[in-house]
Amino acid sequence: MTTDTKYPIYLDYSATTPVDPRVVEKMIPWLTHQFGNPASRSHAYGWDAEAAVENARAEVAKLVNCDPKEIVWTSGATESDNLAIKGAAHFYKTKGKHLITVKTEHKAVLDPMRELEREGFEVTYLDPEPDGLVDLEKFKAALRPDTILVSIMFVNNEIGVIQPIAEIGEITRAKGIVFHVDAAQATGKVEIDLAKLKVDLMSFSAHKTYGPKGIGALYVRRKPRVRLEAQMHGGGHEKGLRSGTLPTHQIVGMGEAFRIARLEMATENERIRMLRDKLLAGVQDLEEVYVNGDLEHRVPHNLNVSFNFVEGESLIMAMKELAVSSGSACTSASLEPSYVLRALGRNDELAHSSIRFTIGRFTRPEDIDFAVKLIKERIGKLREMSPLWEMFKEGIDLNSVQWAAH
Amino acid sequence: MAYSEKVIDHYENPRNVGSFAKDEEGVATGMVGAPACGDVMKLQIKVNKDGVIEDARFKTYGCGSAIASSSLVTEWVKGKTVDEAGSIKNTQIAEELALPPVKIHCSILAEDAIKAALADYRKKYGTEEAAQPAQRQAAD
Numbered sequence: 393m394t395t396d397t398k399y400p401i402y403l404d405y406s407a408t409t410p411v412d413p414r415v416v417e418k419m420i421p422w423l424t425h426q427f428g429n430p431a432s433r434s435h436a437y438g439w440d441a442e443a444a445v446e447n448a449r450a451e452v453a454k455l456v457n458c459d460p461k462e463i464v465w466t467s468g469a470t471e472s473d474n475l476a477i478k479g480a481a482h483f484y485k486t487k488g489k490h491l492i493t494v495k496t497e498h499k500a501v502l503d504p505m506r507e508l509e510r511e512g513f514e515v516t517y518l519d520p521e522p523d524g525l526v527d528l529e530k531f532k533a534a535l536r537p538d539t540i541l542v543s544i545m546f547v548n549n550e551i552g553v554i555q556p557i558a559e560i561g562e563i564t565r566a567k568g569i570v571f572h573v574d575a576a577q578a579t580g581k582v583e584i585d586l587a588k589l590k591v592d593l594m595s596f597s598a599h600k601t602y603g604p605k606g607i608g609a610l611y612v613r614r615k616p617r618v619r620l621e622a623q624m625h626g627g628g629h630e631k632g633l634r635s636g637t638l639p640t641h642q643i644v645g646m647g648e649a650f651r652i653a654r655l656e657m658a659t660e661n662e663r664i665r666m667l668r669d670k671l672l673a674g675v676q677d678l679e680e681v682y683v684n685g686d687l688e689h690r691v692p693h694n695l696n697v698s699f700n701f702v703e704g705e706s707l708i709m710a711m712k713e714l715a716v717s718s719g720s721a722c723t724s725a726s727l728e729p730s731y732v733l734r735a736l737g738r739n740d741e742l743a744h745s746s747i748r749f750t751i752g753r754f755t756r757p758e759d760i761d762f763a764v765k766l767i768k769e770r771i772g773k774l775r776e777m778s779p780l781w782e783m784f785k786e787g788i789d790l791n792s793v794q795w796a797a798h
Numbered sequence: 799m800a801y802s803e804k805v806i807d808h809y810e811n812p813r814n815v816g817s818f819a820k821d822e823e824g825v826a827t828g829m830v831g832a833p834a835c836g837d838v839m840k841l842q843i844k845v846n847k848d849g850v851i852e853d854a855r856f857k858t859y860g861c862g863s864a865i866a867s868s869s870l871v872t873e874w875v876k877g878k879t880v881d882e883a884g885s886i887k888n889t890q891i892a893e894e895l896a897l898p899p900v901k902i903h904c905s906i907l908a909e910d911a912i913k914a915a916l917a918d919y920r921k922k923y924g925t926e927e928a929a930q931p932a933q934r935q936a937a938d
Binding site: 701702703704705706709740741744776777778779780781782790795796 | 801809812815817829830831832833834836837838839840857858859860861862864865
């Protein structure tokens with residue numbers, strides 16, 4: 393994470409995080425001499441591995457204040473989302489066929505929803521407000537007598553806004569609707585108290601919180617009990633909800649990562665918030681910069697901004713010394729603007745010219761200073777080159793220009 | 799997106815960025831593209847009394863290939879007569895910059911920008927043969 397290597401400065405902690413060295417240290421013995429299968433009941437190798445798995449389960453439960461028995465290991469948040477959404481919809485399909493989610497959800501929620509639509513379920517995709525948040529009145533209005541499941545993420549991966557999960561939970565619980573929350577981006581960033589939140593299913597990922605990739609968990613509430621149809625069949629692990637040999641080292645890593653998050657999140661988030669605010673103040677020195685998403689109901693480490701009059705792809709080229717995410721995914725011939733920013737009502741140009749900066753445990757103040765200096769210099773250069781910026785400066789309303797579309 | 803070295807060179811060190819005053823003698827402007835499509839190119843040429851393009855400037859809103867294509871054509875049109883500049887083809891631009899197929903439209907836009915600047919020149923100053931200051935004013 394230093395500036396003097398060939399690697400750019402890493403400001404993409406919402407994509408993934410490095411595994412904390414303290415976590416790595418805990419994981420390694422479970423790959424070598426303590427390699428047992430936690431399902432082996434006949435010898436010490438198995439017993440030790442099982443104890444480690446249960447200790448990690450307790451650590452995950454402690455971070456979110458639930459019973460360890462409510463934690464099911466999965467391969468990550470995508471699998472947790474699939475198990476929660478398809479599993480609940482399939483189990484409760486005789487009660488109703490209507491599901492509700494939001495247009496700004498992660499694809500790991502939207503795609504299972506699409507699949508369920510193909511199976512005959514009906515899905516309402518709510519529009520968020522321009523600040524990215526779900527409006528509770530609009531949410532209530534979308535509920536139907538046959539609504540069986542609602543899935544709304546805790547923290548948005550692109551713009552970092554925190555949805556009103558507690559309020560939504562009150563509404564769904566009163567109506568007996570299953571409420572799933574994708575919390576992949578929330579652990580270690582916001583307080584999660586499942587004893588208070590009326591959430592029935594919650595997805596977790598290790599690698600967004602300084603744990604290893606390839607491991608996650610699903611919280612499945614016991615009181616009142618939520619039932620799921622398993623999506624993975626086999627040896628009946630995890631009480632039949634998710635078969636497959638448990639990867640002890642990964643699980644130990646997730647447990648340790650979540651333990652560290654619980655102990656350190658208060659101080660860490662304050663440090664990160666200061667760095668984020670420093671970055672925000674820096675980019676706000678520039679004109680025509682727009683913050684995407686509400687700044688108050690937002691995790692401390694996220695900053696998503698659009699730079700007007702700068703084209704998305706050249707912006708990415710200009711930021712090559714920074715490892716950041718762009719709202720513009722130029723995969724092939726067509727430049728697809730971020731569907732999340734489009735759902736907020738941002739026009740194509742602003743959606744294309746957005747950059748997501750996400751700060752983390754190993755970001756240093758000098759990294760932010762470097763980033764601010766670079767952004768100012770590069771945006772300035774691209775704008776000097778931009779005919780749209782020139783016209784804006786001359787006071788021409790770009791919407792009044794007759795463009796020759798090509 | 800893997801760019802050729804030439805594209806990266808033009809992107810990092812663009813040639814002839816800027817603007818001429820629109821009312822400057824011999825200056826013509828072509829602007830093509832649309833913000834919603836992700837590319838807008840403005841090409842300006844400065845033509846002398848002999849109908850030769852003495853200087854050129856560009857400003858481009860667009861991807862690296864669009865910036866490189868417009869930077870390249872400012873170099874190419876310089877020293878050419880108006881007629882010669884009109885014969886520059888997008889295929890030459892695409893070949894010079896080794897543009898991938900998905901970026902061919904950038905070279906087409908650059909060719910269109912030359913044509914638009916030349917059309918503006920003819921509209922403002924009449925034909926090249928009539929390119930005398932007094933007649934230019936008459937043609938306005």
